[in-house]
Amino acid sequence: MNLMRWSARLTGAAWRAALPAAPAEPVTVPGPREPTTAPALLDLCDLHELYDLRDVLRRLPAPIAVTYGPLHQLGYANRAYRELFGERTNGLPASEALPELAALGVLPLLDQVIRSGRPRSVKARCILGLGGSRYYNVSCVPLGAELSTVGPPPAHSAAHSADHSTERAPGRPPGRTNGRAHGAGGTDPAAVLIFATEITDQVQAATRLREAERRQREAAVTLQRSLLPQKLEQPADLRVAATYQPGGAEAAVGGDWYDVIGLGGGRTALVIGDVMGRGLRAAAVMGQLRTAVRAYARLDLPPHEVMHLLDGIAMEIDANQIATCTYAIWDPAPGTLLYASAGHLPLLLRCPDGTVLRGEEQNGPPLGTGGGTHLSHTLRLLPGTTGVLYTDGLVERRDEDIDQGLDQLARTLSGAVGEPEVVCARLLRAMGVTSDHDDDVAVLAFHLPADLPVPPDPGPSLDSANTEV
Structure with missing residues (x-):
């Protein structure tokens, strides 16, 4: 069997062919491609167009919520969050829609994240009434306007948000104009992503x-x-x-x-x-x-x-x-x-x-x-x-x-x-x-x-x- 002929048909293998005995004109071998000639790389800000960010968050096992605006209105809560704390109503301020955050001492962090544009976190916070004491590390991460289209716009009514729950198509949060958030220089965080990690086992082991x-x-x-x-x-x-x-x-x-x-x-x-x-x-x-x-x-x-x-x-x-x-x-x-x-x-x-x-x-x-x-x-x-x-x-x-x-x-x-x-x-x-x-x-x-x-x-x-x- 001619292995060279068969290997040429494998996917990704280079074709090998004999040159003509007397080529009519010189054969030109192309040089390496310049990076500028490669297809344009995907802008990271367009990732939400390639992947459904809401669907990605929904599949994560950790509780995640997203709030918008100065009142920190709830725009999204994934499945793990709702299974842990119960159904939540979009459009309401976090103090009403997410009362568990008050018990965790997270609400003040939301203001700090919006003002500074930097992440904030609390560690080993206890929540009672969830089948016993459970401990969480909670991080609050600022989201720019380009990546904050996870949940529905808080301008929708509470009833409308409740009917559609948090699994409907993403919308634009208030304060977004021409792809940028309102604020100094148009760079203020448009939303805050709240991410909770359970550490009950670690806390109990340490205890x-x-x-x-x-x-x-x-x-x-x-x-x-x-x-x-x-x-x-x-x-x-x-x-x-x-x-x-x-x-x-x-x-x-x-x-x-x-x-x-x-x-x-x-x-x-x-x-x-x-x-x-x-x-x-x-x-x-x-x-x-x-x-x-x-x-x-x-x-x-x-x-x-x-x-x-x-x-x-x-x-x-x-x-x-x-x-x-x-x-x-x-x-x-x-x-x-x-x-x-x-x-x-x-x-x-x-x-x-x-x-x-x-x-x-x-x-x-x-x-x-x-x-x-x-x-x-x-x-x-x-x-x-x-x-x-x-x-x-x-x-x-x-x-x-x-x-x-x-x-x-x-x-x-x-x-x-x-x-x-x-x-x-x-x-x-x-x-x-x-x-x-x-x-x-x-x-x-x-x-x-x-x-x-x-x-x-x-x-x-x-x-x-x-x-x-």
Whole structure:
């Protein structure tokens, strides 16, 4: 079979023919067509002449309506719109013909669209009485005079519009002259197309998700609070108070914790910690670390050794989750505070004269990182000194450097006087921590009564002797 001969008969295939042996004149091969020689493209403004725009809108499953003029008289409502809201009468103002738009808050948008010539929309508006709550996004789009011939002219009577419903032949809206709309420069929108998209499923899914998150957050807060000490020990020579403020509804609960542990010899251990991460997992890890701290404190170990042991157990709990912690031991006999820090923020001390000092900034790596050197530092405290341990939620803000928060906290502490409960409340208030805060906050404040006897040879405020492991 001669495939070349058959392929020449296929639709769209080029004909192949042999040239004559001796052509009478040269064969001229036409060049490529110029765009200007192609048939004229269809003007977009004439699309309504090729397609029945009313019929296109009628077939769409989404509710659609078209209004005309400054009174927004109804000119068209497609089948989906009438099936949803019932029959509507053409020619009446939207406030009468489309009362559901008032419930959706759409009527004011129609004026804005006519004035500005720009689309306007509302989101997640609820309509009751349609077999339950149903939610819609509604868009209002301006239509020029050339494309606004969807419905009948509103000048027709309501009875005439009702007889012919919204499915009759399109007519011209008022205000159209010589193919242009009245208005500034003849370009004002002649009509507004109202398009509604149902989003009930999305809204319900989002509501279920928020409810699940709320329940999880409540469970995390309950677990968090249950793991924190319900009542702090109050040594005879030290006043202690603590507070915990969970983050707002949009913030998942973290793993902040504090503790006060009585040791032998009249000493007291003060602990503050923060597990990185959010939710139930962080709260559970926090509970395990707090239990471990209490167990190691009973061994009467120095702070740096406690940090070393906690680092190992943190890796066993979850190698992918780290925590910061400060562990301090107050010994009233020499009047010293021996402490070590694992990546935690520095403690602040307010001296009796109002001067605020920061603890030694050199500390070990966070718990759960494995290895590293932790140091024990010694501070000598005078009667009347107030100290504060805290988590990063108190001083950290997304729009500023953390040093700014630390400076603000130091200035606030310099003027904070009174019992530790008062100091905690004042710090939270001054740092802007409310129930809507975006992070959870733990604060532990302690105060040495001013009438305590001065320990012998108090020495400098900060001893340079450190112990490391």
